[in-house]
Amino acid sequence: MSTHIDDRSAAQRNKGPIFAALKPWLADAAEVLEVGAGDATHARHAVECMPGVRWQTSEAPAHHRRLVAAITDAADIGLPAPLALDVRGEWPDRSFDAVYGANVAHIMDWAAVQALFAGAAAHLTDRGVLCLYGPFLIADEAPAAGNAAFDAALRARDAGMGLREVGALDDLADAQELSRVADIPMPSDNRLLIWSSTPLRSTIG
Ligand SMILES: C[S@@+](CC[C@H](N)C(=O)[O-])C[C@H]1O[C@@H](n2cnc3c(N)ncnc32)[C@H](O)[C@@H]1O
Numbered sequence: 001m002s003t004h005i006d007d008r009s010a011a012q013r014n015k016g017p018i019f020a021a022l023k024p025w026l027a028d029a030a031e032v033l034e035v036g037a038g039d040a041t042h043a044r045h046a047v048e049c050m051p052g053v054r055w056q057t058s059e060a061p062a063h064h065r066r067l068v069a070a071i072t073d074a075a076d077i078g079l080p081a082p083l084a085l086d087v088r089g090e091w092p093d094r095s096f097d098a099v100y101g102a103n104v105a106h107i108m109d110w111a112a113v114q115a116l117f118a119g120a121a122a123h124l125t126d127r128g129v130l131c132l133y134g135p136f137l138i139a140d141e142a143p144a145a146g147n148a149a150f151d152a153a154l155r156a157r158d159a160g161m162g163l164r165e166v167g168a169l170d171d172l173a174d175a176q177e178l179s180r181v182a183d184i185p186m187p188s189d190n191r192l193l194i195w196s197s198t199p200l201r202s203t204i205g
Pocket of ligand 1: 037039059085112121
């Protein structure tokens with residue numbers, strides 16, 4: 001698994017392409033919840049390029065202090081105070097136009113991934129979107145060498161971790177009445193996957 005330092009440099013590298021692809025999907029969004037926000041690199045970028053969006057960061061309780069320390073200037077840059085949120089626990093008692101997570105699905109165990117989809121579905125507004133960025137697998141397709149090695153390293157470290165198959169995530173989404181509306185290829189064999197609470201929403205990208 002990446003170290004926090006690696007996560008930070010990767011997040012600096014990937015924030016531009018991610019938000020270029022994500023922005024059209026958040027054009028009408030007022031409230032976004034980011035899960036597993038890490039050191040808030042993406043959140044800082046989000047408020048710069050989408051100043052009208054209230055970007056609510058969150059982290060699992062064990063890493064919440066690190067997130068808080070990374071954005072001691074939160075109020076100055078327009079970020080709400082970060083929430084301590086384990087996706088398997090209680091979610092905030094409000095709705096969001098989008099739930100966003102970068103590089104979280106392969107770190108969370110499968111029960112947490114299930115909870116992420118259930119929690120997102122329960123807290124998305126009409127026409128809300130669940131957006132996940134990261135490396136994923138496609139059934140019956142050989143993964144890129146880097147993704148295969150990363151998957152093996154994750155599983156060796158913790159059997160609960162590992163790259164997720166897009167089809168398996170679609171099944172979780174279906175069970176929560178979310179429909180996938182985009183699968184956007186991103187640099188370095190990553191993808192941006194988007195599911196909507198409204199099946200009729202047209203596909204962008
Ligand atoms: C690889 S880091 C990604 C950090 C950041 N999003 C990025 O792209 O740089 C994965 C994150 O998922 C979070 N995470 C793991 N399990 C979680 C859970 N059950 N609920 C919420 N967050 C979780 C971890 O705390 C960690 O910050």
